[in-house]
Amino acid sequence: MLKAVLFDLDGTLLDTAADFARVLNSLLAEHQRPLQDYQAVRECVSSGARAVLALGFELAPESAEFAALLEEFLDRYAASLSEQTTLFPGMDQQLRNLEERGIAWGIVTNKPSRFTEPLLRQLQLDKRCATTICPDHVNNRKPHPEPIYLACKNLDIRPAEAVYVGDHRRDIDAGRNAGMKTIACRYGYIPSGDNIADWQADAIIDHAEQLEAALLRF
Structure with missing residues (x-):
């Protein structure tokens, strides 16, 4: 489950x-x-x-x-972290869907906590997010699985009971290295010439609105 x-x-x-x-x-x-x-x-x-x-x-x-x-x-x-920063279109509803289903959601990022934590507070996401792991919380950053292992430990779950969602090859590598299913986001910050299909994610989504349907596959 x-x-x-x-x-x-x-x-x-x-x-x-x-x-x-x-x-x-x-x-x-x-x-x-x-x-x-x-x-x-x-x-x-x-x-x-x-x-x-x-x-x-x-x-x-x-x-x-x-x-x-x-x-x-x-x-x-x-x-000035959040003058123009927002959730991607449709993402707030996706998070609410998870919350309504009793599924925790968290963040595993290579963005240092100096920026991550105040940004989440400014966007009023800090109380909703069940765990936030930044590179200064671990010895190894993604694509090493250590940050994902720590997030799972904080949530008291096994990696196989979670899915990792990301827009970079190292995100998918990190999730796979941790032994969990992965979803790659084609709408994210992907350099031109980088073929997302080569990352070997378990699913690819073109818009945040497609997340719920992708999760139902696992």
Whole structure:
């Protein structure tokens, strides 16, 4: 019996790309650099803030200027996490459906708790979410299964009693490595040229509204 659904955060549960693009472009404008197209930013959000910053400034993360720019970028992002961030269309109803069925839902993300926890509070999701696992809660981040194992421990369930939902290959790898069924989100932040069918998820959904039907397959 399905007892829980675990979600990746950026690009799966929440549409955060507009805030990343906004913060990046504010920093680029201040440094008199060309602004970045929203779609280009969207495609690299799942790879984290370093990838977004590298896109805008065309700098390698090991370059001398990168660390200071990253700190400024993260500070700006932390100060305005949810100006444009929302649940993906249809996702709130999907969460309510799970809650009505008595199925817990949680988050397993590579986004640090410094950003994840206040963001969930601002969107009034923190009380609804049964567990939230960030990389600073574990020794190994996704695609290692440790974060998923910790989420299952917090929920007092076995991995086989849960499904992991994500929009990146490492999400699907993490779920499979933990021994649970997986759902890949084609609506998420998938880089052009990445074939979602190659990830070997147990199901693929094109819209959040399709989640309930996909879960019924397991």
